[in-house]
Amino acid sequence: EPEVTQTPSHQVTQMGQEVILRCVPISNHLYFYWYRQILGQKVEFLVSFYNNEISEKSEIFDDQFSVERPDGSNFTLKIRSTKLEDSAMYFCASSEGQWNTGELFFGEGSRLTVL
Amino acid sequence: SQQGEEDPQALSIQEGENATMNCSYKTSINNLQWYRQNSGRGLVHLILIRSNEREKHSGRLRVTLDTSKKSSSLLITASRAADTASYFCATDQDYTGGFKTIFGAGTRLFVKA
Numbered sequence: 001e002p003e004v005t006q007t008p009s010h011q012v013t014q015m016g017q018e019v020i021l022r023c024v025p026i027s028n029h030l031y032f033y034w035y036r037q038i039l040g041q042k043v044e045f046l047v048s049f050y051n052n053e054i055s056e057k058s059e060i061f062d063d064q065f066s067v068e069r070p071d072g073s074n075f076t077l078k079i080r081s082t083k084l085e086d087s088a089m090y091f092c093a094s095s096e097g098q099w100n101t102g103e104l105f106f107g108e109g110s111r112l113t114v115l
Numbered sequence: 116s117q118q119g120e121e122d123p124q125a126l127s128i129q130e131g132e133n134a135t136m137n138c139s140y141k142t143s144i145n146n147l148q149w150y151r152q153n154s155g156r157g158l159v160h161l162i163l164i165r166s167n168e169r170e171k172h173s174g175r176l177r178v179t180l181d182t183s184k185k186s187s188s189l190l191i192t193a194s195r196a197a198d199t200a201s202y203f204c205a206t207d208q209d210y211t212g213g214f215k216t217i218f219g220a221g222t223r224l225f226v227k228a
Contacts, residue, residue, distance in 0.1 A: 004157075037220070043158065043203060043218040056215045096227055103160035104147060104205075114216055 002026045006092050006107035013082055014115055021077045021110045024091030032075045033093040034067065036060070049075065068108065082110070082114045121204055125223040138204030138224040139184075147180055147227040148205045148216070149189050158203065158218075161189075196228040 005024045013019050025032050034046040047057040049065055054067065054114075066078045081084055089111050093104040121138050128134055138147070146165045150158040164180045164187065166173045171178045177190040191198055201221040 033216075042220040043152075045215045045217055048215050050158045089155075091198075093158075103163060104158075106150075106157035106159070109155075 002105075004105050004107035006090075006095055006110050009108070010111040010113070010115045012115065015084060016081050019079045019082055019086075019112060021074055021079075021090050021092075021112070023075045023077070023107055024073050025075055025092065025094030026096075026097055026105055027073070029094035029096050030103070031055075031095045031097070032067075034077045034093075035091045035093065036088040037091065037105075037109075038088045046077070046090075079112075081083070082112075084114050087112055087114045118137065121202070121219045121222045123222060124220070125225070127150050127225045127227065128194055130194060130196055130226055130228050132194055134194050134198070134224055134226070134228075136189045136204075136224070138187045138189070138219055139177045140177075140204075140206045141185065144206045146207055147187050148207075149176075149178060149187075150203045150205060150218070152221070154200070161202075177200075191224075194217075194224075194226045196226050199224060199226045 006020045025044050032049040035043050037043045038047055045058050046061045048055045049067055064080045072087040091106050091109045093106045095104050126134055132215045133184045144166055146163055148156055149161045150159055161177055162173045162178050163176050166182055175192045180187045201223050203218045203221045205216045205218045207216050
């Protein structure tokens with residue numbers, strides 16, 4: 001069964017360092033998303049991406065964040081200068097159709113720890 | 116505005132009992148979805164109900180939607196220990212431009228064997 005894969009599963013970084021989280025969405029999906037979940041808290045929307053551009057972003061997704069689809073398979077989230085409060089689980093998701101037509105398929109997440 | 120607020124925050128039941136979780140939201144929606152998350156894992160889609168539907172079933176799951184009250188409920192019948200997880204409702208806001216699915220804070224369900 002096709003699945004969304006994310007790497008790394010866990011990354012530890014020093015405050016101020018740049019981090020890139022990688023995702024491989026399901027191959028025929030057109031819509032891509034990043035969410036984050038601080039331990040034990042709600043799943044927060046960061047950004048949605050379609051047709052090689054950001055479709056929507058939340059207030060969390062400030063200038064420190066960027067997303068890219070560098071090739072036909074990867075979808076990346078970059079945090080330029082990490083802060084302690086960026087420590088969270090980051091989930092990538094993809095969907096075949098637009099938001100109002102069906103489910104999101106999530107990866108297993110990348111746990112980011114900022115020291 | 117916050118969307119998809121679930122209650123209760125936590126629920127502990129015995130195996131075999133039914134579990135009911137509720138979700139309320141604030142703006143108009145096109146559909147509402149329920150997801151499940153095992154501890155430390157990704158979210159898994161359970162069921163989607165459209166705004167023009169009132170009830171939907173999938174196996175032991177039953178979802179209702181009341182758009183007049185802006186609320187939904189997820190019922191898991193004959194619960195099993197393996198149902199222990201967090202359950203989230205998610206709503207897709209009706210607006211122009213971009214698109215996003217917003218999750219609530221979740222209900223932590225613990226099913227005791």
